[in-house]
Structure formats: structure tokens, C-alpha cells
Amino acid sequence: MNYFPDEVIEHVFDFVTSHKDRNAISLVCKSWYKIERFSRQKVFIGNCYAINPERLLRRFPCLKSLTLKGKPHFADFNLVPHEWGGFVLPWIEALARSRVGLEELRLKRMVVTDESLELLSRSFVNFKSLVLVSCEGFTTDGLASIAANCRHLRDLDLQENEIDDHRGQWLSCFPDTCTTLVTLNFACLEGETNLVALERLVARSPNLKSLKLNRAVPLDALARLMACAPQIVDLGVGSYENDPDSESYMKLKAAIKKCTSLRSLSGFLEAAPHCLSAFHPICHNLTSLNLSYAAEIHGSHLIKLIQHCKKLQRLWILDSIGDKGLEVVASTCKELQELRVFPSDLLGGGNTAVTEEGLVAISAGCPKLHSILYFCQQMTNAALVTVAKNCPNFIRFRLCILEPNKPDHVTSQPLDEGFGAIVKACKSLRRLSHSGLLTDQVFLYIGMYANQLEMLSIAFAGDTDKGMLYVLNGCKKMKKLEIRDSPFGDTALLADVSKYETMRSLWMSSCEVTLSGCKRLAQKAPWLNVEIINENDNNRMEENGHEGRQKVDKMYLYRTVVGTRMDAPPFVWIL
């Protein structure tokens, strides 16, 4: 490669887009490192505390697109206090100061404020794309700043955030000159929506491909919106309460027929069960269907809709579809790659829930299936063994049996063998969540066979430290390990400290890890931040004479090149 001028190498690098590949390239030699860093435009940071914005900008001065993730995954389930951290403001301030030409910002599980959104909107002339996933801390006032100030806004994509809705007029803050929108997703907003402003915005956005409405957008507005955006590819229906005889419904049916580019359908946040048939004409084109929020649609209507969806690749649905419904999916959706089945009924499960039979049917009928998230009431080892045989191509396998520690419901055995079969057969498995009654044995299998495993979620499983040790020793590619309510302690935690340098993070809550164990770990590994999250009594752990043996309720550790963070709240103790 000495023979090529830098410009040529740089041009070659332009074709390398995955950040993993780019990271690999930069390690080849000093020259490549240098070329790569100046040409890198997209950076992904899986843990915002692993590095700081100054170092990021020093290395990648030509940054255009940044992805940042903040809180650990278990924050989704209320296991991480709100003020733990993950503040984006310092990042935006640093990026603004550096005058880097930021165009895209994607944040997940971070705390975003109106102030940061305002600063973002004013600091980057070419800012185009904002994607916020599971974030919190801001209001519609912040959205108004983005709408008003980002002249070239292409994407505003808000997924499952907690946004204080001030019932303001953020939608009217898009200037009349704004015609560049491609993605507009505000499904998670709980408040009223200015329908007039929305319709005018959609009407002047000829490039709009993805539109996801909140529950405040009623059916007649939907009909009008679809009529002025027939080019739509991805639609999130808001409210779907309607009278099938009404004029609005007729208009909707007519508008839907014209949306020949529609490939992805979601929403139905408030839905009357009987009117899905309006969408039947376009079902044969759908590749993605998300009805997981449509709790009021009965299984029979879901099935009728799905029978038309022969090209479906992605399906998110509620368990009200039942095993019978999953059999219909299995026989209809031969292209299915990803399936998520969520629980619909928290009232102790009824006969509408799905069982191992539905899972087996899907595995038998859908040869391309590679990702699954399945909530169910019961499971058997035999079913899992069959699934493994039918589908050896799983990349992501997440099974959640609703009752913790539940054994095989036929044999009353632990589910070790079933999950063992999965990890043995699925050689490309990168992500696994297991549940039900599990002993150390399942971890032996995981350590032995799950060579590509990057993320593992453990809850209420295992007997001794050996379980965790099998995983730490065996899974060479482990990146994120999260454990709750399992009997793993200091021995496992401290066995191989250098392992944590190869991982992004480790979460352990309600396990057997003690304070002195954590302290020893922190001493041995200064390049780790070992955080103890102690919500109840801030100083109790220090003052108590038995502190060493005291069990730690929540521990989160992660590798970092920038040491202890300065923004931790008082209940987080960084060792």
C-alpha cells in the first residue's frame, strides 16, 4: 500500500461504512489510522461515558454523524434511577464549540433537555437528522426549536421517548419554506396535535417517506394526510376509532388504495377492532407490520389482515393473536425474518396467550427467521430443541417466560437443555435472553457454544458463581452482559479482570456481589468505572461497619478512557 497516494486510499475507505470495519482499518498501520480518522464521518459510541467529546473531536475532526447511547439497557425496565446520567448537553456544547459540521445525531437512552435541543438547532447549519430513542427530559418546546431553526431538516424521528407535551404549536414552527422532510415520527407524544399545521406540513413535503402519527390524530385527518402523501412508504396510524359507514372511512379507503409505495404499517394506538379491512388492499406489499400497541384489535381481525401479508419480513404483534394466529403467520409469511410477540394482558394471562406451540409453528414455517422476541406463559425443552433444529440461523433469540423460574411445564425440568440446543445450533447467535428455570448447566452450554454471542441478559437464573464464570471464560465476543436476581458473587466478578477490557459493560443487580468485591475490582482495574447505584440510603454503605460484606444492590461497570465521570448524582458511588 506504499504505492498508493493517500487520496486513493481515502477513496477506497469511502466504501467502507460499517464502524466495525472502519475501526479495524484504523488499526492496520499509522498511515491508515491517519487517513481513516480524517475521512471518518460517522461515529458510533455505545457508551457515552467511555469517551468524552473533546477526544472524539480530536480524533475525528470531520465528524458529520454521531450516535450516542447513555443509560444501560435495564433502564428500560425502571431499574436505573432517572437522574443516573446520560446527559447530552455537554456533548452538544462541545460539538458546537468545535464548529464541526454536524448533520445527524442519534441518541438512545439519554437525557435531553430543551436547552440542548435549542443549542443543537442553532449551532449546525446543515443539521439534517435527529433520531431520539427512549430519551427523556425534554418538552415540545424543544421540538419547536428544532422545527423552527433547522432549515434543512430531513428526519425528526421520536421513538418511545418521554416528552412533556406542552400542547404548544411545535408543528406550526416549521417554516413554510421547509419542504425537505423525509421522516416525521411523533407517535410517542401524548398531547393534542395541531391538525391544520400537520396537514399543511405534509402537503408541502414531497419527499416525505415515513410518517408516524400520535393518538391525537383521528381517522378523518388520517384520510386527508394519506391523500396528500400517496408516496408514503412507512405509516404509523394514530387513532383508528371510526364508524365504518362514515364518509371519512370511505375517503380513507380511497386514499389507502393510492398508497402503492406503502411497505411498513404501525401504530393503531387507539383502534376499533373491526376496521382493519380498509388496509387489506395494500397488505400484499407490506414488509413490516407493527400492531404491538393495538390492544383492542382481536386475534381474528389480526389474522384476517395477516393472511394478506405474504411478503412480510418483520412482524411485531401482541400475544392476543394466539397459537392459532401464529400458525397462520407461519403458513402465510414465508419471508419472515423478525418476529416480536408482546404480552397483551397483564391480568394473569388467559387462553389468548401464546405457548411453545406457536413458537414451534413459526420456526417450522419461516425458514428465514433470524430474530425473535417472544413473551409466553410456558415453554418446554422439547419445543426449544425443535425450534433449534428448524431455525439454526438465529442472530437474536429472546424468550421471556412471564413467570420467573418456571420449569418445563411438561417435565418440570429446568430449561437448560432447550436453551443449550439453541446455542449449539445457532452458530451466528449474537444476542440471547433466556428465562424460566435455569441452572448453572445452561451457562456451561452458553460458554461452550455461543462463540459469537455479544449480548446476554440473565434474570433469575443459575446456582453458583460457576454459571457466570462459564460465560466470562467461554464467550470471547461478549460485549454487554446484564444480570439481575441471580446468585453470582465476588468470585465470578473478580476471576478475570482483564475480561472487562474487552467488553463494553457489565450490569449486576440483586446478585451476591459485595461492596468489598467491587472495591477490589476497581483497584485492580483503574480503566474501569465501577458504579454502585444505591438509591435508598446515600451514605449508609460507607458508615456501616460491616460495609465490606454488604451486598451491592446495583452495580454497573464499563471500560472508559476518560476516568470517573463528574456528573454522577449523589446516589451513584463510583469506586
Place this chain on the structure above:
Amino acid sequence: MITELEMGKGESELELGLGLSLGGGTAAKIGKSGGGGAWGERGRLLTAKDFPSVGSKRAADSASHAGASPPRSSSQVVGWPPIGSHRMNSLVNNQATKSAREEEEAGKKIVKDDEPKDVTKKVNGKVPVGFIKVNMDGVAIGRKVDLSAHSSYENLSQTLEDMFFRTNPGTIGLTSQFTKPLRLLDGSSEFVLTYEDKEGDWMLVGDVPWRMFITSVKRLRVMKTSEANGLAARNQEPNERQRKQPV
């Protein structure tokens, strides 16, 4: 922090996060042997049925945990099943709607058409509640409470008291500071319960009928009585709003 080391077997542990626990959380004890029996009843999901009177019942439950099969409400497990809180809220809301609808269907058969409809069911056609935020003066960490799991101001007040003020082992609490019972509603204690309504105004809790309250409340705040004077008429100041973020 109450840990397994210190608790006797069978006691429950309250954690901060709410998950399904609708007003408080208890992590059931893990069966060390891994035996299937350790969970049994305890692993059951919490449902609306468990909370006809969630406040007082739960307070009693967390204290009485000796031997006999655990009371249903202590079967709550924080953060389980692993469903994102956004989705969980939606589920809870939907179930409230379903039961409200079923009630309405049942009621319609008896009630005449021209009788005035319950005003609370009109808002978006359903009872729009779910988890709302609760902050208390002097406490850094905000909490969340599920209004649809409560049926009266008494319930709610009890839940909040348990959340912020309980001092028993096995419950969370700011043990050093607050040891008096709260009595948030009668104006006799150091704190009052206030709420922000949909117009953005802060009001004292308790003035309007419960059902009207739950349709208009946006969030709650346990405020020092000294600060609450003239509250009903007072509008939220802009800098105060700013101070509350990020939460």
C-alpha cells in the same frame, strides 16, 4: 440499602423502580436452590385486580410477611416482565380503557340514554391515566405512580406516604429525615400534595371529585406547606418548570 444478607428469608425488598408495581415495588426473594417452587405465586404479574385499594393493603402486606403464603400484592417484581416503560404505560392505559368500556357496556343496558354521561369517560373516549411523575421537595429522585390503580385520594395519599416516608425495614425511605406520618390531605402536616393540571396550573389535590382529578392531572408534587399558600390561584413560573428538567 436493604440487602439479602440482612433480611430474613421471606421478607420483601422495596426498590425504587416501579415497573409493574404500580405505586411501589417489592422484589420477591429468589429461591436460592433454584427450585421451581420458590416462585410459585410470587411470580404472578400484577394486575388491576390486585389494587382495589392498593394503598392501605400494600402497607399492611409489606409488614406482615411471616410464614403464610405471601399476600398477592407482594408478588410484584420490579422491572419484570422486561417490557419497556413506554409500552407498559400503553398496556396499562389500554386495560383501563377496556374495563371502562366493559363497565360502560354493562351500564348502558340499565341506564337510560339521556342520562348525563360520566364526564371522565369523555376525554379521548377513555380514562386517560397511567404512570405519572411524582416529585417531592427535598428529594432528588422522582418517582412514578399509576393512577389507574387507585380509586380515591386516600389510596393515592397512602401510596405516596409509603413511597416517600415509610421507615420500616424492607421499605425504602429517607429514614433520617421524615418519621412522622404524612397526612397529605388534611393540611395538618409539613407537606401538602399538589398537582399540575392539563392547563399547566398547580392546584391542591383534593378539591375536585376523584374521577375529574385523574383526567386532568399531569403530574404530582409533594410540596412544603409553607410554599403552598395561595396555590390554587397560582400559575407555574417558567423558571420553576425549567428547574424540573431533566427528569
